[in-house]
Amino acid sequence: MQPSLAHLYSQRAELFGPAIPVPQASQILSLTPSQQQHFLDFYRREKIRDAFTDDIIYQYLQANLHRFNYHSGTFTARETLAQLQGNCLSLAIVTAALTQLTDAEIRYELVDATPVFEQQNSIVERGVHVRSKILRPVKETEQTIYGRSMGTVVDYFPSKDVRFLSNVSGVEFIAMFYNNIAAEHLTRGDFKAAYWYSRKALELAPHYAANINTMAVIYRRAGAADVAETIYRYALTLPTDQLTILKNYRALLALQKRDAEVAELDKKIAKIYDPNPYVWVKLGDEAYRQQQYDEAKSYYQKAVALAPYVQRGYMGLARVWLALENYPKTEKMLRKAMANSYQQKQVQRYQAKLAALEQLQLSRVPSQ
Known part of the structure; x- marks a missing residue:
């Protein structure tokens, strides 16, 4: 019999010490x-x-x-x-x-x-x-x-x-408050407070993907990556936001250098539609850092297809094409990024990058 999510986030609770006071809904709305x-x-x-x-x-x-x-x-x-x-x-x-x-x-x-x-x-x-x-x-x-x-x-x-x-729902709304506070404590490195707020969020809305991910990240950062993985794998069986779970589970596997499993998750992620272009930019950035250029290119292309004004998508594509030494396409993406820049400093940075690219191409031309 498969364990419940409540059982999973009760594992190794000793990592986080005794329960701390968490405000009730009436206090939040008073x-x-x-x-x-x-x-x-x-x-x-x-x-x-x-x-x-x-x-x-x-x-x-x-x-x-x-x-x-x-x-x-x-x-x-x-x-x-x-x-x-x-x-x-x-x-x-x-x-x-x-x-x-x-x-x-x-x-x-x-x-x-x-x-x-x-x-x-x-x-x-x-x-x-x-x-x-x-x-x-x-x-x-x-x-x-x-x-x-x-x-x-x-x-x-x-x-x-x-x-x-x-x-x-009203219950989910309050759970969002607890989850946000948990994330704030997590950012400050206070795993104990983060855990107890996240636990409260999950008790109210156990299938809300953001809550599940917060709890998994808390476990990972507290040194219990095995529990985090168990939570992600269980969450993939639930009727929740699969993309949120998949991309964060992918991040965990990437940290552990489990490249074959990361590749499998990439295939699943590629089949999912998400209208937020920045989700795909972030995934592109992660793939680029791991030198997975084909995956990075695919994610950046999704981002600019959804929102042509997102300059970071074009910049990501420029970096990929530069890594692949395709200089014409690098230049094309840099110019598109510059065309979608609305600050003079950004425009100047792209102009500098284009000038540097031109110098790079000149240095690669064989001498006669």
Whole structure:
């Protein structure tokens, strides 16, 4: 009989010491008394004017979070309002906390938008993110649009090109908070805290791929790569995001120099569709570092096919063609990367690379 995921992430728990206190969902979504009162005063004032509840919450957010700064950290509702900073999940948590003080309902959606974002200072580009939809109470209006409840979407990254991926249940939404905090602790090397937050996330949403991967990475970095591999292999039998699991399992095998198994996973990954170009850029980078040029080329080509504006895809192809000593194609990819650059410094770097390539080609011309 196959073990459960809960059994797998309970293995070698002694590596992480006794359980640490983890905030409950009610604490994550709670506001201070003064924060509650501030909102309720605004809410009651607007209700006198017969404003819709979802509009009131949105207007309150607009009025009070206009100085809100993006921060990669995930915070509770009270922390986010106090600090006026956080990521998209933090904003959704605040929205949920405010909605709880009214008779409106809230839903969460996982979406993917593809605006032109570039990687800066090693910060990974945004792929998918969560947004909130505040549903208008039925008693305020019986109207629906094409059979769908009316309401207001609150999104940190509003875009016309948003692609809906899936609904997120309230339980999964809270699990995302725990997983984000686990990842933050993992980045700081605090494996103990990372483990207990990740464990809480998995208890709530055991099939959520991001949670599974976080736990596997925690085990690997804590010196239990065998447990990490067992978790990945089990996850591949679950109805979850297979690409997330496969690419991270691949990374584990690559670290262990298990090239034949990496090649097998590459075949599986190549058959999967993912609309996020940066997923393929990252895989291309990994294959390039391992001198697997055919695989790298395939991944970079997927990236630029999905998003022709992604200069890192062209730059990756340029590096591959340079390694293969195909200088005309190297030059072509460098020029495409430069054409999709929006900063003068980047353009200058590509011009320097083109000049260096020209010198390289001249040095390879046999003397007469």
